Amino acid sequence: MTSPADPHLDAAAYVLHALPPAEEAAFENHLAGCEACRGDVAGFRRTVTLLASAETAPVPEQLRASVMAQVSRTPQDRARRTSPPRGRFLGRYGLRLALAASVVAAAALGAVAVRQHSEAEDARARAVQAQEQARTAGEAFADVLTAPDATVHTEELTDGTSAAVVVSRQQARAVFTARDLPALPGDKVYELWYAAEAGGLRPAGLLDSTGDRASRVLEGPLGDAVAVGITVEPAGGSDQPTTEPLGIIPIGA
Amino acid sequence: MGDEPLPHAHEPNDELDTLLLRAADGDRDAFAGVYDALAQPVTGLACRILRDSGQAQEVTQDVMIEVWRTADRFRPDLGSAKAWVLTLAHRRAVDRVRSVQASKDREVRAGMLSPDRDFDQVAETVEGLDERRRVHRCLAALARLQRVPLVLAYYQGMTCAEVARSLSTPEGTVKSRMRKGLDQLRACLEAGS
Numbered sequence: 001m002t003s004p005a006d007p008h009l010d011a012a013a014y015v016l017h018a019l020p021p022a023e024e025a026a027f028e029n030h031l032a033g034c035e036a037c038r039g040d041v042a043g044f045r046r047t048v049t050l051l052a053s054a055e056t057a058p059v060p061e062q063l064r065a066s067v068m069a070q071v072s073r074t075p076q077d078r079a080r081r082t083s084p085p086r087g088r089f090l091g092r093y094g095l096r097l098a099l100a101a102s103v104v105a106a107a108a109l110g111a112v113a114v115r116q117h118s119e120a121e122d123a124r125a126r127a128v129q130a131q132e133q134a135r136t137a138g139e140a141f142a143d144v145l146t147a148p149d150a151t152v153h154t155e156e157l158t159d160g161t162s163a164a165v166v167v168s169r170q171q172a173r174a175v176f177t178a179r180d181l182p183a184l185p186g187d188k189v190y191e192l193w194y195a196a197e198a199g200g201l202r203p204a205g206l207l208d209s210t211g212d213r214a215s216r217v218l219e220g221p222l223g224d225a226v227a228v229g230i231t232v233e234p235a236g237g238s239d240q241p242t243t244e245p246l247g248i249i250p251i252g253a
Numbered sequence: 254m255g256d257e258p259l260p261h262a263h264e265p266n267d268e269l270d271t272l273l274l275r276a277a278d279g280d281r282d283a284f285a286g287v288y289d290a291l292a293q294p295v296t297g298l299a300c301r302i303l304r305d306s307g308q309a310q311e312v313t314q315d316v317m318i319e320v321w322r323t324a325d326r327f328r329p330d331l332g333s334a335k336a337w338v339l340t341l342a343h344r345r346a347v348d349r350v351r352s353v354q355a356s357k358d359r360e361v362r363a364g365m366l367s368p369d370r371d372f373d374q375v376a377e378t379v380e381g382l383d384e385r386r387r388v389h390r391c392l393a394a395l396a397r398l399q400r401v402p403l404v405l406a407y408y409q410g411m412t413c414a415e416v417a418r419s420l421s422t423p424e425g426t427v428k429s430r431m432r433k434g435l436d437q438l439r440a441c442l443e444a445g446s
């Protein structure tokens with residue numbers, strides 16, 4: 001689903017909302033670390049805003065009344081303003097960072113399924129349902145990612161793939177994500193671990209590695225964990241690692 | 254990476270930015286000001302994409318509620334309030350056109366409706382306003398190769414892959430034409446201002 005093409009070329013398509021969901025999420029990852037593309041996006045967005053401004057249509061007066069009535073009973077999201085200020089791009093893009101991709105991929109799969117049976121009404125219902133499912137699945141991720149105290153820890157695994165852990169101490173939860181993990185034979189599985197300072201390892205859940213990005217909210221409380229590890233284990237997982245870790249990602253104290 | 258201003262940061266303290274910031278703090282009168290300034294462009298854009306004024310008005314309603322709800326996310330250092338709201342509006346309208354019209358339908362329609370003819374129809378209906386005239390003049394000045402992918406994506410909600418299929422052009426080429434098209438459009442709009 002991701003193209004091997006240079007992500008620097010995607011800024012225009014991104015601003016036009018012409019990237020499919022998985023590519024859009026991938027580009028947002030790229031954006032978080034690419035100053036040049038952020039500049040491009042800002043510039044393209046100004047141009048596109050002029051395109052948009054060239055359109056205008058009358059709006060019935062009752063729409064205003066209806067919007068204002070709805071506004072008077074709609075609470076506002078306060079997530080950001082009440083957060084302590086963090087890196088600007090963490091605020092804007094980091095929230096949809098890495099992990100959004102897996103959620104989005106689910107939505108994209110939903111969309112594909114929808115397209116294959118395309119009776120209009122049926123399709124619409126399914127699309128709504130797929131979006132709803134993706135949204136629910138995304139909430140656990142989103143909770144961690146949008147936590148005011150969320151920190152991001154990245155590390156290269158021994159096979160060269162990169163992995164990241166987002167930690168919220170307040171929520172006592174963490175999210176793991178890795179890109180392009182090699183597919184395993186059916187009798188093996190990736191398992192995640194919380195590592196305590198004393199060296200003890202606690203199982204933190206199995207990782208479904210199908211797809212180009214594998215992500216999950218870690219199981220069990222974060223507790224006093226100082227690192228997250230990943231190993232290859234027999235299907236079903238193990239209570240203690242039976243192989244050398246592919247990587248250990250320190251997550252601070 | 255950090256806090257240095259973006260290369261194209263816009264003028265700060267725009268009146269509309271201030272209204273949106275106040276709306277983010279729960280000020281409904283300020284929000285009403287945002288609505289009054291942007292409801293027509295939002296509806297116009299949605300109507301252009303959905304070609305149905307009823308649906309466009311529904312999108313406007315959704316967008317405006319979303320603006321109210323998420324105003325806290327607006328960051329004036331990253332762009333104007335108008336850009337922020339119109340980005341939300343474009344996203345909503347495009348999502349809607351994609352969920353309502355099967356991809357095939359839109360491609361078939363795109364094939365039948367020459368984007369040029371479609372564009373010309375719009376150009377004809379453009380009245381008075383200098384800004385609109387300038388935008389349409391600059392769109393018209395783009396080479397067809399750059400203009401068509403831009404128009405199909407922006408005004409018809411087609412993805413790069415759909416544009417690529419309906420023009421029988423590789424996706425990478427489509428992306429670079431979109432890029433070039435926006436660059437040229439920017440140059441034209443800035444030269445004329």
Ligand SMILES: [Zn+2]
Nearest residue numbers: 007008034037
């Ligand atoms: Zn880049």
